[in-house]
Amino acid sequence: MNILFLDWLCYAKEGTIDAFKKMKHNVFEFAHEDYQEDKSDKFDRDITEFCKKNDIDICFSYNFYPVLSEFCYKNNMKYISFVYDCPYVMLYSYQLKYPTNYVFLFDSSQYKELYEGGLRNVFYMILPTDPKLIDRMLETEYDKEKLTCDISFMGQLYDEEYNYYDRIQGKKNEYLNGYMDAIVCAQQKIYGYSFVKKVLTPDIIDMLEKEFGYGTPKGAFGLxxxxENYVMNRKITQKERRRILERVGREYPRRCKLFTWEKKAEVLGVKNMGVADYIKEMNLVFYLSKINLNITLRSIKTGIPLRCMDIMGSGGFLLTNYQRDLFEFFDVDKEFVIYEDDDDLVRKIDYYLKNENERKEIALNARKKIEANYTFYHIFGEIFDIVNHK
Incomplete structure (x- = not known):
């Protein structure tokens, strides 16, 4: 087939295109400044010309783009979308219902919610990764001192000065502030189940909207x-990540490195290394860290975050909070390890720092599992089987 690949700053472009070509497909990259618009006449004209010129059979993008979905629907062309961001508001567009869409989601709870809502063009699929990438990266020149450590965490702390949560709290509604703080405090203590949506009652949503004033949503999603996702879950994640890293910093001073866009973020006892370059450094950090921490963004209810897949695919040891989908694809304590609370996290860090052979065996087992089942070639093979036979 001739595949249009929507080219934007997405993850895994190279690995995906290589897999398509390995399957004997032809890939044509299409970039456009209006790809994030709901509608665009210029996008329609340009992509129409591009598809005719290259005899395109099917369109693909990471994440879901309404303007591309609209084009494919009008032209009776199949559109494969693989969503790896969560939360992701563009997914909740009216175009999602089009029968020409084949939308793959990495979070089983999100898939279940949409499927039970009547959508039959959504599918659950684990995110792929490239376990061979680390071998190529180890042959390049890199800053070993910067990238090597006992414990690492890669991700955002969400320490924005003017985040939505704090802006609402600044309005001094004592009842609402106390209600919000109680949700944040309680949800941090529970892994594997999110109650945030249930306790954001219509009355509370009205109070939040009165204080913040988001306005009428443009898509097929509500306030x-x-x-839930951009205010509460973001704050819960912020509190959780900072709390855990502060504990690690106290227990293992200067032995943990933080790789983040937030260069000014300070955590006592933790070294802020700034950002790790996605292409040149990220996988090396995973491989060279004795223990890779994953503290999942709370908007991801059950799914395996991309970071976890990249850690395991790079031959890194993964210590993570509980995520239900992990147990569907990997064996706990054989291919990854979970922590149940902060004390358990410290115990397991201590144990696996002292037991190198066991730690390395777990990391190797995970990489072997991915090599055998969850590469780009494997996952897109499954995706095309679904698309071609449905």
Whole structure:
């Protein structure tokens, strides 16, 4: 087939295109400044010309783009979308219902919610990774001192000065502030189940909207989605990541490195290394860290975050919070390890720092599992089987 690949700053472009070509497909990269618009006449004209010129059979993008979905629907062309961001408001567009869409989601709870809502063009699929990438990277020149450590965490702390949560709290509604703080405090203590959506009642949503004033959502999602994911879950994640890293910093001073865009973020006892270059350094950090921490963004209810797949695919040892989908694809304590609370996290860090052979065996087992089952070639083979036979 001739595949249009929507080219934007997405993850895994090279690995995906290589897999398509390995399957004997022809790939044509298409970039456009209006790819994030709901509608665009210029996008329609340009992509129409591009598809005719290259005899395109099917379109693909990471994440879901309404303007591309609209084009494919009008032209009776199949559109494969693989969503790896969560939360992701563009997914909740009216175009999602089009029968020409084949939308793959990495979070089983999100898939279940949409499927049970009547959508039959959504599918659950684990995110792929390239376990051979680390071998190529180890042959390049890199800053070993910067990238090597006992414990690492890669991700955002969400320490924005003017985040939505704090802006709402600044309005001094004592009842609302106390209610929000109680949710944040309680949800941090529970892994594997999110109750945030249930406790954001219509009355609370009205109070939040009165204080913040988001306005009428443009897509097929409600204000509850915005306040659940961009206000509450973001704050819960911020509190959780900082709390855990501060504990690690106290227990293992200067032995943990933080790789983040937030260069000014300070955590006592933790070294902020700034950002690790996605292409040149990220996988090396995973491989060269004795223990890779994953503290999942709370908007991801059950799914395996991309970071976890990249850690395991790079031959890194993964210590993570509980995520239900991990147990569907990997064996706990054989291919990854979970922590149940902060004390358990410290115990397991201590144990696996002292037991190198066991730690390395777990990391190797995970990489072997991915090599055998979850590479780009494997996952897109499954995707095309679904698309071609449905």
């Amino acid at each position: 509850d989605y915005i306040y």
